[in-house]
Amino acid sequence: MSARDPRLTPARPDLAAESLRGEIPAPRYAAPRRMVVRAYAASVRRAPRRDAPLDTEALHGEAVDVYDMDDEGWAWGQLLVDGYVGYLPADDLIAAEAAPTHRVVAPRTFIYPVPDIKAPPLGALPLAASVTGVAAAAGAEAMAKSAVAGAAAARFVRLAQGNTQGNAQEGGYVYAAHLALQTAQAGGDHASVAEKLVGAPYLWGGRSSLGLDCSALVQLSLLTVGKTCPRDSDMQAAEVGAALPAEALEALTRGDLVFWRGHVGMMLDQRTLVHANGHHMQVAIEPLAAAIARIADAGGGPVTALRAVS
Structure with missing residues (x-):
């Protein structure tokens, strides 16, 4: 680009x-x-x-x-x-202050004032959001005051101040299983991330489970497993992974990307596509052949590129 x-x-x-x-x-x-x-x-x-x-x-x-x-x-x-x-x-x-230490790997997660899932949340975080955690020892006093003791508190990551939406002086706690370290080695099944977002509403320009578009679904899926990805579908068609020949359309594998003019989807297997689209107005799974025919009938043209993402 x-x-x-x-x-x-x-x-x-x-x-x-x-x-x-x-x-x-x-x-x-x-x-x-x-x-x-x-x-x-x-x-x-x-x-x-x-x-x-x-x-x-x-x-x-x-x-x-x-x-x-x-x-x-x-x-x-x-x-x-x-x-x-x-x-x-x-x-x-x-x-900007401290560098982020974790990224969110759940479709959405909450920030709690104490490490207790029954506490009213301070805010929410979207998939692929970044947060800065602090050492567990620094949260010992807050944990001691919480209704949740030792073992339960260890299930949370304490955030540094400035992570909450409403009050930059507050920290909070996020369920640890919903986070991954920023330093974690890139890898994982990006298609499984896309599957978690099935049913999320379609929103042109959106980049979260509250609303997202086709290229955002691809970008978030790759970012979540630690891989970089440009924002728009034309950029992705030129830069992500490796180009596949046209005949590969009959032998696609899980995680491969299929492009049309202004649109992109991700394969879940050789014949099934997941994509955020304006026809279903959500992230939906459908047969690739059905998507190709429907998009062509609607004037969207044929498949323009195929990419393999390792």
Whole structure:
């Protein structure tokens, strides 16, 4: 994907990133200010308006390099996870501090004030969100005050301050089985991640189980098993995994990606596809042959590319 792709280039008519000085002319340049998302997911819009198109979302804990903040409450910046550029609500961002230690591997999980599943949650986290945990010993006092003792408390990861959505001074606890270490070696069945999201509603530009689009389903599935992935389907068709010849359509395997113009799905086996789509308006499983015929009948054209993801 070209570095000049406007989706991935922090430049606009009045301002550009300092790193682009000498490459892209602009009246002024700005150095980035590193911030992170504190909301469940922050909308990334094409313009600084609530009714502007939703291009993507930045998930809780993801880092954003901010180049400008206006008086109307909008931040303009670039997501580190995939390079996407756009406008985010400034209130959804906080200054970056400690590096994240864990990522969420469940479709959704809650942040609790104490390590007790009966406590009213402080907030929620989406799949692939990042959080910063602290050593269990640092939470000993809080655990002692909790209604849940030793063994039960050990089932949770205590979060550093600044992880909750509403109060940047609070920490909280997340069920440990819903998290994986950021340092964990890449690997795992990305198709099983996609299966967990079956039934999640379709949302153009969405990137969470509350609503997501076709390329977000692929991206989240790969990120969850520790693999990088660009945001949009055309980028994925050019960059993810290895290209397969057209004749491989008859011999696809689990995890392979199938592309149409503006659409992507993931194979669960040789004949079955899972994809977020506007026909079902959710993440759905259907026979590949049925999807090919339906998309062609709707004017979406034939399959344009096949990719194997190792």
